[in-house]
Amino acid sequence: MIREIVPIVLRFFGLLLIQGLLLINLDIFGGYGHLNLYVLVILLLPIKSPRILDMVIAFFLGLGVDMFYNSPGIHASAAVVLAYSRPLVIRILTPRDDYDFTDRPNISSLGLSWYLRYAIALLFVHSLWLYTLEAFDLSYFFDNILKAGLSTILTLVTILIIDYLFAHKAKV
């Protein structure tokens, strides 16, 4: 149990600080690409973790990010959407012989193609919700789609690199 919780807590505060103090000032693709790395906390939660607990974690994570970004409620709302839709995506992507209890949502456990579909779907839902809410104006719709697409790609690449680094480390 402790082994499950400690990394989650560490990731929560570590990624929150990285997001709020470093990634907040990143300027890629002229304001269209945002690196929302903090969602990794939710993406890496165990596959069978309780859904309500997921949403609670996501909510407080989002509020924390909102404090740095001065956007009360916006990141929190998007993070809760992400946590709520995660089990749906996991269910759609169920492998032929179901998940093992020890399965983790990462490449070494479920393979690259599963992980890509899982991450792209969730990242896109999260960022589209986030930017739509942030603009709060439908005339920005196509801007938001573009932003969501670029941010998804940017975040995905970073997540893949991190996954590769840490999976590599675990084997050694």
Add this chain to the structure above:
Amino acid sequence: MRDFLRFLDSYKYLITFLIFQLFCFSLILRESVFQRTIVLSSINSVTGAAFEQRDKLYSYFSLRDANDILKEENILLMDNRPISYQKVDKEYAIIDDTLYAKRYTFQYAEVLNSTKTEIDNYVTLNKGSLHGVERNMGVLSGMRLMGRVEKVTEHYSLVVPIIHRNFKVSARLPMTGHFGVLSWKGGDYRYAFLNEIPKEAKVKVGMPVVTRGAGSLFPPGIEIGTISEVELEEGSDFYTLTIALGVDMARLNTVLLVKDRMSSEIDSLDQFITQ
């Protein structure tokens, strides 16, 4: 009752989700209506202190930029000092100091954090109400218009810069005398828009744009930027001008806070009008 419990049980995830969303949306809407939430902004004691610690680390790397900006400001100040002027004619150039009352006072603050790629950007400063910062004070960077103070806590203040959709300022074209409203719509942080300049005005690319000084935020004549694109829609009586902003949002270090000592008087007049 058992049916109700079963109903609750089968929809418990959706219900939790909706409760969270309700809470988030109430925060978002209340924020845009009242602008009062302090706890969930970057000027609360936790995030403010975090940014301050980061600033201690960062400030060493931006010393050169800070120095450049200070040099620019010094040149501007030297330009305006009496020693750089020569009396044209002893008989006609009379300056009587007692005719002038000091209206604006200035104060420095350090930028702890600033964003430029969001759709609504913010700047966090390291001076708060303890240092005499008040809501609606104007903020200049390198003697150019940067924003206005939106929220203040004891030690920190939050600035709404030009590149925020809620920022509007009355701007003037000193070469033609026309004035309009400057605003930002998201996108590139180096450009803003100036509307309501009538098509009779002879505008040209490269013309300077300055503050009009209406209202109580900025002294008149503060540099905003230059016209970079002139657009006149068919059938419209007004130009849409793209303004290249003078302030460099990518390298903010030290900013100047402007306090208008007449602001309460002007505000009370405004109140009188709205009543």
